[in-house]
Amino acid sequence: MRSRVTAASAQLEDHLIPRLQSVDAPLLVVVGGSTGAGKSTIINALVGEEVTRAGAIRPTTRRPVLLHNPADAPWFEGTRILPGLSRVHPDSAPATAGPGTAGDAAGSAGPAGDDEPATELELRAQESVPEGLALLDAPDIDSVAAGNRELARQLLRAADLWLFVTTANRYADAVPWQVLTTAVERDATVAVVMNRIPDRPGVADELAGDLHDMLARHRLDPARLFRIRETAPARAGAPAAEDVAPLRDWLTALAEDQDARGAIARRTLAGSLDELADGLGALAEGVDEQDALRTHLDEEIDAAFEEARERIEQAVGDGSLLRGEVLARWQDVVGTGEIIRSLESFVGRVRDRLARSLRGEGKPAVAAQDALETGLVHVVVDETARGAERVEQSWRSETAGRVLVEGEDLARMPEGYPEEVSRAVRAWQGDVLELVRSEGADRRTKARVLSLGVNAVGVALMVVVFASTAFIPTGLEVGTGAATAIVGQKLLETIFGEDAVRRLARTARERLVERLHDLVEDRAAPFRDRLDAVPEGTAADDLREDSRALAELARRIRAEAQEAQS
Template identity: 35%
Template sequence: MTRDETTPEHAPDATLLDVVVGLRREVAEIAFVLDTPGTRAARPVRRTVLERLDDHLLPRLRELSRPAVVVVAGSTGAGKSTIVNSLLGEEVSKASVLRPTTREPVLVTHPDDAELAERLDLGEAVRVEHAGVPRGIALLDAPDLDSLMSSNRETAARLLAAADLGLFVTTAARYGDALPWQVLADAKERGASVAMVLNRVSDAKLAEVRTDLVARLREHGLASSALFVVPDEGAHEGLLPAASVEPVSRWLRRVAGADQARTVILRTLRGALDALVEQTATLVAEVEAQADDADALRAAVADAVPSGLGDLAEATVDGTLSTGAVEAAWLAAVDAEPGILRPVAGPFRRPRKAALARRAELLGAVTTRIRETLVTQVLAAARTSSETIGERLGELDDKLPGGAALHEAVGADGALAAWRDTTVRAEVSAWLSSVADAVAALPAAALQAGDRGLTRDGLVAVATAAAVGVASAERVLAGVAGAAAGDLVDAARTELVATGRHIVEGEAGPYTERLDRPALAPEAVTGLRLRLAELRRQVRAR
């Protein structure tokens, strides 16, 4: 059976309240951190769910004994305040062309309901007690929905979302505007009961306007909504004749009858719960989709990372790292001090201190060039990897939602270039230190031989040059260290490639850091999915 006016009503219990409180907590923790078409659509859904939970569902579930809130809403000049005052037979809400500047809504309750009405969370509403309000309801005159002041518009929209019943006031001249129908559609979406007051209708236009309006209500799925027509009284001040608003007053008394106000509240709650189930299901689906998108983006980043490593590894193996500035520095050192090539040649004769110092100075320049060259080469490899990741994500943006936005976010990180430069320099320094450690670990005899023509730092410079592919430096190192020289060079080259790989793979870091957030984990949806299942069980049981 479809849910209509005859469907039995059931009061929510503590179990339902517990489920909705838990659901609210899970929805609040959702974070749509990727920028995809799905997350862009889901963010306003999340915001709407939280607003409706906070403004209406949770307050109503916590205390059903409070008066049903009837929000009187409409556009500027529709006559809302005049309608409210006329229903009460006294001016309690100022009616004026200046009304759009009024910030505070006006809440009117029966004196016997005042204590219960105090529990209504309606912000800064001006509270008025009046015996003309039927027991069981509270009339709330809201600011204009199209007020020039954005704060008034926001307040009016929030109050409508909190309403148990909406009484929308429009005029014969403006009922065709988009605003009334948007308000009615929103109310229908959240399951709220709504009625319409068509104000200032002339006798000549009554039949035509009423027929057209009824057709529009039917077209929008609102055929069961109450419709009241208030005659045009012409230019006047003060209250409308009691007879003009009597149909509205009679309807309010019926709504406020013994059990009717509670029935209205429960019916609105039920509709709101149905809408909540649907919207939560939408959020669950998008949280899951976001986690899937994050997995796909991680895989794309991982595939693109090694792109910068090839040139560096090849240059290390084939010796091209030593060309250019490194080779020039080595040749300059040899030209200035040919003895470098013969550190242990001929009969034993320790070089003079001046010669040793000269060799150390020249070889120090070689080490400096090697450091600079390695920093340049490794930085280039890192940038190539980063650029390839960006290109891959951009090319696949249609298939990988969020890829282009992710690359843009990483590229906008002003600290990334400095981080890369610092990291590369530190890693190159660490590699140079490892070569020095390997030289220090050579057999004592080799080091003694080195002392005959090279200082310890000079021998480290030779070993470093040999590791980056300077052939004559390899021969010098072999003359000093013998068979151990080959093992040292091989190990240094292997470690250099590993260092390059570590740096290049580190380019994935700025991307994976943004993808390894808890909100993008597969289990991020678990709690929300569980609450949705619990909510569905509760709603089906009612």
């Protein structure tokens, strides 16, 4: 998809936009073909002098040469077409060999590496080039240098008219036909030159007939097919003047016929617009697939960390944290190591025990609070680590996901994350103590809270929150932890009343869940950030709308071309 976008952008800049802005600009004829097809010798014969030198060594310079009439110079001096290539002139650069042939090594102004495309376009003003038409000598489409091949295709996309040069012994090669197929897709205007036809009776007609059949099979109707005989070695391959004359006359007549030039320009333009419209349609499908992949990867994050949240909330509400150290410290607070026979009388003894605690007999409430913190921190760290590992494994199992995590360790626990969890839990415990203080604001309730201690009452509320998802334990059958929570609940009810306890527990849990969700999201953030870093680009529906608009524009331009020819 990326290569399709690059090609479409280049075609817009190199051909579509400049031609739409100036339909009557000189016709750009790009001369292209295979290695050794004789493009340079034909161009030299057309203009009557050597403007590009032919040779046998490959690859050669990658700087294309554009020949134009001096009166048409303003059309090409700027960046109207091929804006990515800087302009040079013969008087400011060494003599240049044709881009499809060998030449003086000093003539190469392109990059040193063969795989790099050209950066310059050489402009040559020639009186022998008819006004209204320009010839652009392109590199070989099958060059051994990747930069040449890339440039050749770029120039052909910028052409109003292709002058395709092949030879009698290579016209059936696969590469030229691959390129000509793109002409069919664009509905480009193509003229074909068969060069180096053996000068024997009947051979030219036989070969031309076979080439015509091949063109028809590929759904390509050439504007003209020109035949050039093979010349004697003494003439270094230069075509005979009488063989080049039909091609020169046709180009001259085309340059003088503004309606004919306009029809060719519009037909090729319409074909290019149709090709771009089809390309945008395909891109829209690609964007749909990309959006679906993005959604899928995002859903993997949601699923993994939603599971982490659920497991954490389950641990918070199912009493599993009220075991071990937490249970021991809570029993230190309320003294529930004995068998509970009478809950009502036991609550009284709990109040007495808490009162003695305030008189200096230890601070078990603080120890219980710390034990709750430690247990919850372990749960959050373990479950979020599990969620992060699940997302990374899922992403690495898919091509798109592997690209996003390549060279990254997104599942790695951020430095200081356990401390961050501890701070969040302690902050929540502070919320609980503040709830207790606020609820005990009236004088009578405040006296009860102070008689037992804010920390002890707060721990009782925390235990109630941790004992049951519904906040209200259902009975002794759920275990000793829940039974001790019943004691805490009853203790709180003697202080605040049953409705207030339910409200306090609900509020405390909501605040805890909110903080826990933030902690989970912190672990999910590296994955979301990595996904968000991938630009979304243009929406698929916008691309489809542009595709329809381009197709309609192509239809109108094609109608104008047909009208100009009628």
